Amino acid sequence: MSNFIVKKVAVLGAGVMGAQIAAHLANAEVPVVLFDLPAKEGDPNGIVKKAIDGLKKLEPSPLATKDRVAYIDAANYEQHLEQLQGCDLIIEAIAEKMEWKDDLYRKISPFIAPDAIIASNTSGLSINRLAEGLPAALRPNFCGIHFFNPPRYMQLVELIATRDTKSELLDNLESWLVSRLGKGIVRALDTPNFVANRVGVFSILAVMHHTQQFALGFDEVDALTGPLIGRPKSATYRTADVVGLDTMAHVIKTMQDTLPNDPWHKYYAAPAWLAALIAKGALGQKTKGGIFRKDGKAIKVLDLAAPDYRDAAGEVNAEVLAILKNKNPAEKFAQLRASSHPQAQFLWAIFRDIFHYVAVHLEGIAHNARDVDFAMRWGFGWSQGPFETWQAAGWKAIAEAVRDDIAAGKAMSDAPLPAWVFARNGVHSADGSYSASANALQARSTLPVYQRQLFPERVLGEKAVQGETIWENAGVRLWKLPQVDGEIGILSFTTKMHALGRDVIVGVQEAIARAEKGLKGVVVWHEAPFAVGANLKEVAEGLAAGKFDLLDEYVGEFQKASMTFKYAKVPVVAAVQGMALGGGCEFLMHAAKRVIALESYIGLVEAGVGLIPAGGGCKEFAIRAAQNAAKTGGGDVFEFIQPVFMTIAMANVSKSGAQAKELGFAQETDKIVLNANELLYVAIREARALAEAGYYPKLSPRGIKVAGRTGIANCEMMLANMKEGGMISAHDYQVAKAAATALCGGDVETGSLVDEQWLLTVERKLFVELLKTEKTQQRIQHMLETGKPLRN
Template sequence: MKRIIKRVAVLGSGVMGSRIACHFAGTGIPVLLLDIAAEGADKNKIVKDALAAAVKSSPSPVYTKDAVKKIATGNFDEDLEKIAGCDWVIEVVVERLDIKQQLFEKVEQYRRPGTLITSNTSGIPIHLMTAGRSADFKKHFCGTHFFNPPRYLRLLEIIPTPDTDPEVTDFLMEFGDRILGKTTVLCKDTPAFIANRVGVFSIMAVFSLMDQLGLGIDEIEALTGPVIGRPKSATFRTADVVGIDTLVKVANGVFENCPGDEAKQLFVIPAWLEQMVTNKWLGDKTGQGFFKKIKNDKGASEILTLDLKTFEYGPRVKPKFASLEAAKLIESLPAKLKMLLGGQDKAGEFYRQFHYRLFAYVSHRIPEISDELYRIDDAMKAGFGWEIGPFESWDAVGVAKTAAAMKAAGFPVAAWVEEMLAAGHQTFYTIENGKRKAYDPATQTYKLLPGSEAFIILSNYSDQLVWKNNSCRLYDIGDAVLALQWNTKMGTIGGDVLSGIQTSIEKAEKNFKGLVIANEGANFSAGANVGMIFMLAIEQEYDELDMAVRLFQNTTMRARYASVPVVVAPHGLALGGGCELSLHADKVCAAAETYTGLVELGVGLIPGGGGTKEFALRAADEVQHGEPDNIPLQNRFLTIATAKVSTSAAEAFELGIYRHGTDVVVPNQDRRIAEAKRSVTELYDSGYVAPVPRTDIRVLGRSALGALLAGINGMQKGNYATDHDALVAKKLAYVMCGGDLSEPTLVSEQYLLDLERQNFLSLCGERKTLERLQSVIKTGKPVRN
């Protein structure tokens, strides 16, 4: 029987429950959100208030605002019977076993046989919850542990009981992956499951080393953040966000319920942490924790750091370690880790001690919390935002060499690691024919990772490299499809990347069905290389700047009119030039979490890589019979003029960046490249014919230009736009209207590209534009001038 989820019930509307409901609604699934009945006339006040608070929270828990319409609310007293119409019931009430069991007893009165029933508990043993329930209930019951916020943290831990039907487990693993966009990790029913068990151990290990090595909070934050592939929130900021009481609760739970844990004593709560709980300094939820935000004497916001010796807050201190300074010169995270562990300063000692503890700990957790080592890596990457997992980190610094150093330092590895090394296996992971395999301790062999066919990781195809330059790598990913990626900072697009795109299309046209363009890492592309534009502009090298803009335009148009399909698979940031490339692709297969837009107005420019032309073209095509010609144009103009960026791929359709019926959203970003590859093959095999350059674009000239200029002047007089904002917006309007034409006229794409390029170049000569560009280069943000 094929199981279909048409409607979901979420029981409990607290922080997690309301946001889980929002995430399901965001994927298009109707939700019934229930909670306890409120006193007074409005019995649904509790659930309504909770949902309203979730919707108002930032970042948004839904992909688009309309998604909230899919959530119906109610209460347990009057509406629990409605779960009979749901295919999946998710319990998210308070973390008390007796309350959960009482609720499940009521649920069984109304639940249809065969309906999925799961709990989002993070600490209560899953198997204890079904005591007294029917065989059908137990068969369809499972733990489904989402991480907060559910939309953004990709981990979904699936925890079956001995009674759970394997079909249910398999379905939840697949559904969580494909529909909810999650990294689904199969867990054993052990305390804290996988991610919290290892994640809280890591935090407690850092606490211990901080005391041992005499380090401060600001120093630890510098050592445990992005420099080692961890989130900016590092250690103490993460604790503040999660809640210090929650951290203490998980640590105590492991200490009390894991008598066989060799590192049990590390979970003992330090006295200073106990004091913070007593003081109710629990982090963001109480307004202060390890950090506290205040208004200083000048009225500006300032973040203070807690001194754990005096328990007073003081100004943040920027730490200096020789190892960290040296690490800034290294791009590759594996190479950076290797260097940091070899550091001869206090930072190096910290990294060695921390990683020795971490590696030893995860090795001893197999098979206790997982039979497969890759599940631990997946859980830490998806749940705690680690760029690479602990076993991947161990591979990076050398398994055998590090294991020997660990043993000498008093941190022996698990026996299975010794056996692996003795058998001649030197790494936990290996790659064969573009497919990744992980070492399996049970069989002492390497096994293919599940989903290898669906998850294409371009860096795994190094032995199928077709071409490269300093920034780009072009791979043959099989089935006569090429894939291009580049490795510039933030995915910025400069001469090397543009050349790479042109060369890739040329090679695809000769011997392949088509080309996929995608990047790995945090973002697809933050746009054009601003530093290059600034350098050429400040030196008044306008001929070279003109050539650079022409190259960008020619490249996007080359993608548009290639003789084979070109499919772009963006994720994360896809701004400016990254957005323009998507606008010209045959198809976009965007990860759900894609933030895209034409943002050039913020730096005092207009989109110069074909983006302005393309929006003018699409506005002309959107004019409906009987509708004023300038409405679509005004909408498109405002999208660029206000530098709107979509907060999701779904919202990019509303902004007119992605096309309904052509472009698609891929919930799980790990599947986007495989989906793009499938799209290339499908387009080619269905008899792909390259589009013809357009010469029939109807631009409105003066009739629309006057209205747009009047609007700009109004914004300027109302102080909503600076003088320079207005200047840039006027040039944008000029291009999108086709120039100062006396009447509506049919023009070509090249005509609009020439206008776009000319006005882009003229803005490069403006002092205030140069100031904005310089500000972005120095601070990452444009100055308001």
């Protein structure tokens, strides 16, 4: 991989996309200059500054931590164009008007450094046509770089070359986007709306068409086209509201204007009801009403038959629901085709037409079928791409069914399926994915950056590396990858959602013992989530049987497992992605080091079920408070207890891996990785580096100074105010006081010196006492039944 570095970026356009692209660059610690027009009144940078301030208020936050915003500088086109000379990458993200982009390119061209990359974030305009707005000398450095909204969270970036773009530029840019910004790249062809929007918008148009054909309600369709078929919860019509109905209509219009000979062209038009909503300013979420709207706490949906809004219900027929729950894709699609229920006919119709569409257009819109499937997974949140879904359901059977519907006039277009469809048994295999333009299978990219992804996302039919098992039980697997590093073990939890039950707790201790005898280090890694905490079902069973002695023993074993990580003779590195809650958070806190994906949500959330952290979490914070206090002149332990007390009492969870450092769950020296697919690669090398440096565990701290009774009393003062203000219940108070007691070292004199085992014993005792309370038992049962916390 070349030593390609982007030191500074300019983003042109401080609208929704431009500002959030700038935010994500700042998340990656890349300084950004954000440009827009000068304000007509007041501060010339007023437009940009307002956009930057807006970033702080958005939820979910585009910023990994609030301080990232400091990396974004405000600028305007009249005063600051010379700042472009110091930028390695310039991303244009202004409105989708060709004449505006041409004008901006003319304005900025004299200020662009010869080696700088210029890219447009256009969602569908021709990249070759845009390049014409630049001087010939700059065109080899120009390409399309299409982020998806919101840029921090959406994995897809489409990279589009012009006829003149230098190939090494694209390779360097792709590598940087993948590793530094954590993106999944699809090299798109320069066709209208590229890959994801081309297929995704057609999919929405097909849903709209068949909604009316089968006389279904918008809420009914959203119930059918969400998680039940592997799509996001926002499904179709809620997604349109979130995107903006005017934006949706604009993208549809682009297809209408630029694809006159498309076999589906007659459908590239906003339905009359959509145009009517736009005309009266009901644009969706940004105008607080579109297809759906809130009326107090009630959700209303537009009913075209009325025409007015009614309560949203969205019920799925029992027969159709049973079909969708069938885990055999071939049987499921056969049943949908055979059913006479309108909902089943609707579902088959939308799948049939998307299969038909991608087959006909594959040659013209994408290099291969894998790119189409990844584009829809990463850009639209589909669990499977259209070609994967088709192949899983039986390639030939589906192809014949689609062909028959085309012949019968049921499909949206009479275009025949391409001959290659019937010549194959699918498009994905271990050797690659089918390219219609090359009439051959195409392997994955060989760019060196992808060697950092030991277990990359795969499409159906691709083989994954299995690794070599060293030892396993019902809760964990200890294994290794000899081809990467045969002396670093990988410890994976194998329970559902990686819940930490007895099998995991015992398995961790045995696995580390084995690693100490034959390995140089251990990485705790598996796909997200890292761990959702203790197995509450096991706890509830113990409560129902009144076996508090066994539960006390259970907590003791949990503490042993945490301490096993901390005092292992070989370095234990936690590779964290997704949720790491409760005991999962405590496990990673005890590791020698952590490698954390940016999109990780870490917290000690035991208060939500009426408990306190007792796997060593309170103990670790007490030790750190004592160590930090010893480094300061005042030596006040409570100064360092207070913030973590509120974090635990309010069950706060980090909103990013970077924020986990701020909350104290991770250390400043821990690695934050933006591409979760690189976690294992980086963690193995961190473990190897620790081993090569002569790793040995730190000695157990002695003489730990604790905040004691004064610290507990200070915490209680905060709790009393919260209780009086109605912010917490009496049981919340009891739980939080227990947390304060554990953090402050128990009911002892302030400034007392204790050891690590003392702190663990305090935690354990308080935890079991809370288990015996009726309200905690109610909270545990409610969480098991509903998945939500009970505030009793």
